[in-house]
Structure formats: C-alpha cells, structure tokens
Amino acid sequence: MELLIGSYTVGSDSEGIYRVNLDLSLGSLAPATLSSAAINPSFLLRHPHLGIVYCVNEISGSDDAGRVSWFELNPDGSCAFAGQVASGGQDPCHLAINKQASLLAVANYTSGSLSLVAVNSDGSLDKPQYVQSHADRWLERMNRKARNRARQQAAHVHSTLFSDDGQSLFIADLGSDEWLCQKISAQGQLHPPLIEIQFAGGTGPRHFCLSNGGETAYVVTELSNSLATINLLADGAEITHQQSCLGDYKGFSEAAEVQLSQDGRFVYVSNRGADSIAVFAVVEGKLSQLQVVSAHGRHPRHFLLVPGYLIVASRDDNRLILLKRDAQSGRLSSLPVAELELPCPVHILALD
Secondary structure (H helix, E strand, O other): OEEEEEEOOOOOOOOEEEEEEEEOOOOEEOOOEEEEEOOOOOOEEEOOOOOEEEEEEOOOOOOOOOEEEEEEEOOOOOEEEEEEEEOOOOOEEEEEEOOOOOEEEEEEOOOOEEEEEEEOOOOOEEEEEEEEEOHHHHHHHOOOOOOOOOOOOOOOEEEEEEOOOOOEEEEEEOOOOEEEEEEEOOOOOEEEEEEEEEOOOOOOEEEEEEOOOOOEEEEEEOOOOEEEEEEEEOOEEEEEEEEEOOOOOOOOOEEEEEEEOOOOOEEEEEEEOOOEEEEEEEEOOEEEEEEEEEOOOOOEEEEEEEOOEEEEEEOOOOEEEEEEEOOOOOOEOOOOOEEEEOOOEEEEEEOO
16 A cells, blocks of 8 residues: 655755655555655645645745645656745645545634635646635634633634535634535635534634445544544534543543544544553443553654554654454554654545
8 A cells, every 4th residue: 555644844854745655564664755845734635536636735934835735646656846836825724625526625723714626627726716714703703712822712614524525614723613515616615614613712623524324424633532422413503512532631622533434433542642542342322431442652643544554644753653443343453553654644544
C-alpha cells in the first residue's frame, strides 16, 4: 500500500510530502522518500476519480496568505507540482471534495473562514468562488460561559464535509463552539444554516465523521477532549451523548483526529497530551468505550485506518507508528508492530 505523508516544514527538517510503502502482509514500513517539495502541506486529499492530489499550504501572515496546491501522481508514487491557488484565508488546515468532484471546500483556521473552490474536469482549481467568514457568528457567542480565551479568541473553522448527495456542507468551528450544516446553492454558495449545534463554551469541535448511512455525526472536540454523537433528524439535529476520550488519564490533553471503521462498527480518536488512541464500539447507535492504548509517540495529530492496522503520525517524535487492529473486536495492539522515522508527520493519505 502506497502512502503519502503530509508534514510541517516550517521549523522542522521536513521538505514537504513524503512517500512511504506499507506492506500489509508483513506489517512493515519501507523508508520514506520525498514525493514533492511543498510548504507546510499539513492536510492531503485525493481527487475521487483522477490521479490528482491536493494539499493545503498552511501559511499565515495576511488574509490571503494561505494556499491550496495540486499535484499529478506519477506511476512511481511521486508527485509533480501542477498548480496553486489562494485558499481564501490564513492557515488552511482541512480540505473536502464532493463526490461529483466539482467543488472543493477549504477550512481556513486562523482567519475563521471557509472557501468553496470550483474543480475543473482535469482536476485543476479555480480561485475561490465563495468565502464565508465566521467572524460575526463568533461575536454573537463571544460572551458564552467557559469560553477558552487563549484558544477561542476568534472563529476557527477547522474542518468540513460534504453530504453524500453533495447538496449540503457540514462545518466544525472550534473557535465558536459550533457545528453547522448549510445547503449549497446552484451557484456554489452557502445558504443560511439548516442545522446549528452550539456546544458549551470551551468544547472546541475540531474534526468529525459521518456514519455510513449519514444519519449520525461523530464529532471530536479538541479542547474538552471528548467525542460527541449527533443524530441528524428530518427537521434538525441533536447531541445525544458526549463522553471523554481519555480513559483514566487526568492530565492535559487535546483531541485531534476521529475516524470510523469501514464497517461502521468502531470509532477511533487520537489524544495529544495523553498521547493515546481511544476505541469506541457503535452499539445500536450509541458509543461504548472499549479501549485506550498508547499511541507510542508524542502528539498523534493524525492516524489512518488501513486493512488490519492503524497507522499513527507522531508529530513531535518524528515518526510513524503501526498498530495492529483486530477487525472483529476493533481492538488495537498494545505494542507497535513497526515504526518509521520521518520529519514532522501530521497527515497520512492512502493512494491504494
């Protein structure tokens, strides 16, 4: 299995996007090779139909500092730079593309905005056709109780996902403690929210995934290090449960990534500080915590579920860690089966 690894290049020894081969039969990781140079390619996304890979260039400094780049995939797994557009804000941190491959959503963390970018038939991008600022939404909620004044000093759009039919966009705003759903117009613009979930102050919704049927969202909240279950209803949505991802750990920690197993039976969350992976079973629509295991690396910002394994990107220990995963029970091995040194890895994309 071929993997591409995104990284932070500023302040590290990384040069950009790396290529790694994972042998699923042996449980081994081949040494990394540079796939393409890039500045802070901290999130990667593949075009659903073409040999094109997109990355954010997480850059700040001005309102138009952020960039989105795209690359053509070569047969050997290397990437050839093909183009770049403005992200519509500062520090783009997340990308999503609709199934029709006609629209790309970009979350700009520092500027607290999201952009919609038209995707051309060859996979190239136009400049943002629509930019939505969340500054006014943040102002409406700035006086909420328990707001984390160090981390929630402004809106911080952290991630988005398209609905299965491509007609709606789900949005997590860490700075405003909100999770939204907005319809997309025929012109590629966003209508006012259909769904507005307002979390308690200091919660910080970061990433989320949708159940296979699209009726449930699992939202990981960075600042409270918890996992929320949201039921999507015909006339709205509601939080039905919210629980810690830390097990018995009592120290400082912030949650990062959340993923659902392909069969929809298990949810996984990474915890930075506790440096662990939490495993939850989905039982009749409810979550039950099965296990919390060591990530065996500091700051597990991202991970990826692959057949038989979970692979962790440990940013602060500069390595990938491979944990064995039992598909039937959902449980992870307590010890790694393989490790690989790599400078400042923060995102993992499977090409196979």
